Amino acid sequence: MSKPNKPVVLIAEKLAPSVLSVFGDEVEVRHVDGTDRSALLEAVKSADALLVRSATKVDAEVFGATTQLKVVARAGVGLDNVEVPAATERGVLVVNAPTSNIVSAAEHAVALLLAVARRVPAASQSLRAGEWKRSSFSGVELQGKTIGVVGLGKIGQLFAQRLAAFDTHIIAYDPYVSAARAGQLGIELVTLDELLSRADAISIHLPKTPETKGLIDAEALKKTKPGVIIVNAARGGLIVEQDLADALRSGHVGGAGIDVFVTEPTTSSPLFELDNVVVTPHLGASTAEAQDRAGTDVAKSTLLALRGDFVPDAVNVSGGGAVGEHVRPYLSLTQKLGQLLTALNPTAPASVTVQVKGEISVRTPGCCSWRRCAGCSPAWSRTRSRSSTRRSWRRSWACRSSWRSRRRARSSAAWSRCARCTPTARC
Ligand SMILES: NC(=O)C1=CN([C@@H]2O[C@H](COP(=O)(O)OP(=O)(O)OC[C@H]3O[C@@H](n4cnc5c(N)ncnc54)[C@H](O)[C@@H]3O)[C@@H](O)[C@H]2O)C=CC1
Numbered sequence: 001m002s003k004p005n006k007p008v009v010l011i012a013e014k015l016a017p018s019v020l021s022v023f024g025d026e027v028e029v030r031h032v033d034g035t036d037r038s039a040l041l042e043a044v045k046s047a048d049a050l051l052v053r054s055a056t057k058v059d060a061e062v063f064g065a066t067t068q069l070k071v072v073a074r075a076g077v078g079l080d081n082v083e084v085p086a087a088t089e090r091g092v093l094v095v096n097a098p099t100s101n102i103v104s105a106a107e108h109a110v111a112l113l114l115a116v117a118r119r120v121p122a123a124s125q126s127l128r129a130g131e132w133k134r135s136s137f138s139g140v141e142l143q144g145k146t147i148g149v150v151g152l153g154k155i156g157q158l159f160a161q162r163l164a165a166f167d168t169h170i171i172a173y174d175p176y177v178s179a180a181r182a183g184q185l186g187i188e189l190v191t192l193d194e195l196l197s198r199a200d201a202i203s204i205h206l207p208k209t210p211e212t213k214g215l216i217d218a219e220a221l222k223k224t225k226p227g228v229i230i231v232n233a234a235r236g237g238l239i240v241e242q243d244l245a246d247a248l249r250s251g252h253v254g255g256a257g258i259d260v261f262v263t264e265p266t267t268s269s270p271l272f273e274l275d276n277v278v279v280t281p282h283l284g285a286s287t288a289e290a291q292d293r294a295g296t297d298v299a300k301s302t303l304l305a306l307r308g309d310f311v312p313d314a315v316n317v318s319g320g321g322a323v324g325e326h327v328r329p330y331l332s333l334t335q336k337l338g339q340l341l342t343a344l345n346p347t348a349p350a351s352v353t354v355q356v357k358g359e360i361s362v363r364t365p366g367c368c369s370w371r372r373c374a375g376c377s378p379a380w381s382r383t384r385s386r387s388s389t390r391r392s393w394r395r396s397w398a399c400r401s402s403w404r405s406r407r408r409a410r411s412s413a414a415w416s417r418c419a420r421c422t423p424t425a426r427c
């Protein structure tokens, strides 16, 4: 009997060697330069999976060039280079590695802030040029200062925790985070205007969306304290570069640390001409540790997707959201409950319900029912469609799965259980 061909995984950007270790010989790995558009469009035709970082644009044209593609894996956080709705439309699963590089990105934002506050790059350059100019490079301390974090998500929180060690006062703007959660972290939640007017330094940690694009423009910069330091290690275009350059030139903004640019790659920006600016070429995730994790995470997710298994880091299943950190620990629990059900009751169920109570119930736990389904029905997984987007899962599994939630749990903070499982011949 002839062996079926191995799935083809197309790697479009430089990834860590950990990717290849995870893949082993289960897939055929091919390489292409994702920034070479025609080469990408040709190579993707025969690829089952496409692995990228931030430089490869994966849009409707790419999805239109292939009927073979099943998964796009982004070895990092930001998905602004992947057109997720176009992927979903084509039944292509999109995954990222949402926690792989967050520590590195937060540390890079801290590095930029300190480099600007103490003028490290300019002083280094001056000394290397043969000058000993101590009085030209006076800086400012962070101790006692108010630090504004715009976007209090994973990286924003890590940045805030690290800055707190400098004996600072942290304020944050994030309309999607509760004041209670911010309070737990010792952070004061404020409006954007209040943050702009109170902060001595501001660090941006937002995703790039139509809502956040250009959020920090001339108008916003006018509201900041004179001498404020601005850091952006999130995405280019969140700050209007020309407006920031003007505010720096006028002296109103005291300095800026910028890792990301509206156009990338780039070697020209109005910011590059200014002394009080420290720039890096999108290096937030460029550490050995972050790349190793990103490579491992996306390679594992890719294998899961190609095998047709549940992919926890998928962003276009279960109502379009990735599985949150607070929900993730419950996935294996629900899967085990499903396995237990299968063992106790060999007839596959037609309908299953997962009940979720307590804190977790407000954290979108709908995915648990899918995971429980995976545990419950190993026999189905052999027959399901190769695409793992939600619609296809529903179609091929022909199993109704639902979840119920209650805000208040009787005792523990959170728990979940399989509530109902009706065996019929349908599955
Ligand atoms: N420079 C680099 O190499 C890296 C950059 N990044 C970028 O850092 C950014 C943050 O990443 P994470 O913290 O992982 O994302 P996250 O999704 O955990 O956090 C983003 C936060 O922004 C908030 N937010 C969304 N829209 C908002 C709005 N209109 N106003 C205020 N807050 C809003 C969300 O509620 C969320 O709390 C992303 O743009 C990501 O692409 C991530 C890794 C490396």
Ligand SMILES: O=C(O)C(=O)COP(=O)(O)O
Pocket (backbone or CB within 6 Å): 053, 054, 055, 075, 076, 077, 078, 079, 101, 282, 284, 285, 286
């Ligand atoms: O993960 C992210 O969002 C990043 O910005 C890192 O991008 P990169 O993988 O270094 O091209």
